[in-house]
Amino acid sequence: MISIGLAALAPSTGPAMHIPDGFLSAPVSIAGWVVAVVAVAFAARRAERQMNDRAVPLMGVMAAFVFATQMMNFPVAGGTSGHLLGGALVAILLGPWAAMIVMAAVIGLQAVLFQDGGLVALGANITNMGVVTVAIGYLGFRLLSPLTRGNAGYMLAAGIAAWLSVVVSSVLCAIELGVSGTSPLSVALPAMAGLHVLIGLGEAAITAAALSFIRVTSPGLLVPSVVPPESAS
């Protein structure tokens, strides 16, 4: 019994896994890089016109939070774990353009410093976890939040958007594996989507909890730190 207790507390040596090199074919890897580079370059241009002073330190804080929280794998069904992706959370707080830059910085450094995710596959990892999650999370939240009311409604909209962002991201990853010939789509798609429907619940809970925490401790941060395009001078 004691040994089981200690084993549960033992440091984990099997951390998160982003797509390693070898899983994606050359064309899929190149397509991933093209989408990632175009999206991040476009995001940088758009952020130029929309960022205020407060957005810069917040970008650092959100990068730190996403990086650290991605290390915290939580168990899901059947001896599998998941971790926060964070794209939806950062997009809701910083707007989509600054969020894509933050996510690309985190995923890029995970590959370069920690060998988490391959360097050839880095473009696809940024596309899946840094571009798609931000786009789906942001759009989902913007569409859903006007339909909801109050604190609970806000959290619900954020949670649903976060869940959807993870599921869509996993579907895209499955398509990349299928097109690469690594795993047939008929196998990869249900397997990836099935697990990420569950992992997405963790994403939803952490996203809603983090927003709730910020709402209580520093509500000023929830005022968008990016100026909406129409009111930018």
Added chain:
Amino acid sequence: MTQTSHRKLILTGIVLAIVIAAASAFLASGSPDGLERVAEDHGFIERAQGAWYSALPDYTVPGLGDGAASTIAAGAVGVLAVTAVSIGAGALIRRRSRNL
């Protein structure tokens, strides 16, 4: 927002993140994650190629072993690195926007 409150915000974020990273050394699930599980179950995990170099592999610092201290140190390095790069990128974009 003043320069001081910016600094306080960044410092708070770094401390919180390092606490989370440190806690992950003890609390994180060691089970394979979603993609790893699918790759194991459906027989393509062996296609994974390691990197041609390793800096802080598996979120550990070489020389510190693979215990909690190693994970905490690697996590702290990562937190500082992602914070610096993101603030750097943000500041660069912000400076360009001032020059528009």
